[in-house]
Amino acid sequence: MASSSNNFHYHYDPNNDNLNQYFQEQFSNQFQAVEEESPVKRKPRTYIDRKREEGHERLWNDYFSDNPTYNAHQFRRWFRMNKPLFLRIVNRLSEEVPFFKPKRDATFWNGLLPLQQCTAAIRLLAYGAGSDSVDEYIRLAECTARKCLEHFVVGIVDLFGRIPTPTNTRGS
Template sequence: MSSSSSDGVEERLDEIIDDIIDETYINIVESQPKKQRKRAYIERDRELGHNRLWNDYFSEDATFPTHLFRRHFRMNKDLFLRIAYRLSENVPFFQQRRDATGRFGLSPLHKCTAAIRLLAYGNAADAVDEYLRIGESTAIFCLEHFNEGIIRLFGDEYLRRPTAEDFERLLHIGEIRGFSGMVGSIDCMHCRWKNCPTAWKGQYTRGSTKPSIVLEAVASQDLWIWHVFFGLPCTLNDINVLDRSPVFDDIIQGRAPRVEYMVNRHIYNLAYYLTNGIYPNWSTFIQSISLPQGLKTDLFTKYQESTRKDVERAFGVLQSRFAIVKNPGSFMGPG
């Protein structure tokens, strides 16, 4: 009995000593300063990338003519140069500076081209590395600062609510097309979210589909998207999105311009939108007739459905012009 008890005591002591040694070793290792891995530096010869870009698009005898510039950049050269100039004048990130060795950094044209290429083609961030000689992280920074700069510098002019003059123009266009009081067509589009966090995939996924985000927009015949509401999960349909949308805030708060028009000898003072059948039967929505009966209703349905396609046509042009909208949203983070 005494022999077995002593063996048990020794085993217990050995376990305690092993635990003390392991804990001491872990404390020593954690207390030592961690060696930071050096960042791998690749000499990309950014001057070569800038010279190639300049000779291809911006020199007097550029390789690619103006119509190919618009095709590759999804905008004409004058607009691109205007954007690049404003960004270089007002956003420090796009200002070309020298580093500690006196070497010039990336030029404004260089950075704006990287951002435009990612927007236009929707490729991975390192897809512009071989041509522009810009790394993946730098290309993402270019895209982020480009979007922030555009919103800050051009938002007041282009990302604004329609004014009274704008509504008058929209109403005039609607009247010419046979829809007096119509200010546009409204619909929703789903954008796939590739990098959706795992904790959020349930609310951003419907059925067996991939996670996606809903984009609500109102567009006119000239492809002017004058209302955008973006960011809600795919589990919501058009009606649920409408309940959260600020599209009617101006009407509710009394800021909407007054409208007056006559249809069938009745005077109305509330503008309306053309929608598909999923939207509710509100006075601000004109839906197509699902089962038209007679020549009159059949003709109305035909014109209503063709005119309502304005917003879907705007979605199509937006996706074809800027492929980052059509491709999975790999750049969109949880913020």
């Protein structure tokens, strides 16, 4: 069995103010030195012109135009609900939840339209995909997709109190 050759025994005395003060000063000095050595360096954001309008136009033509690319059966399979229910949800959110109201950004460009925002949220929920998975088709950034999802869920709970169905969205 190994035995310690160190017979040093230290007894901590919490009433030893000098020792406490010394350790507090050392801790403060070390903490301050670390803070000064490592300033917060933010990685500059790269602007990507996602051509949001083209994303909205593609979405509209694929699913919502008078002659859509994909039929009602495909819509239901991909969105996990029928198109009229989806459109009632989008309309209600865009009327009553400020996040989904169409707006312009600081440079007076149109922001994302409610149809794009809700489509992103529904797809993230329906497939359990990562928030960057909707960028190529719907044309919105990962952080924006995450915000859409958060506001969508809160909006649905606030407006409907549960998952919307054709019955509880009528007359809205």
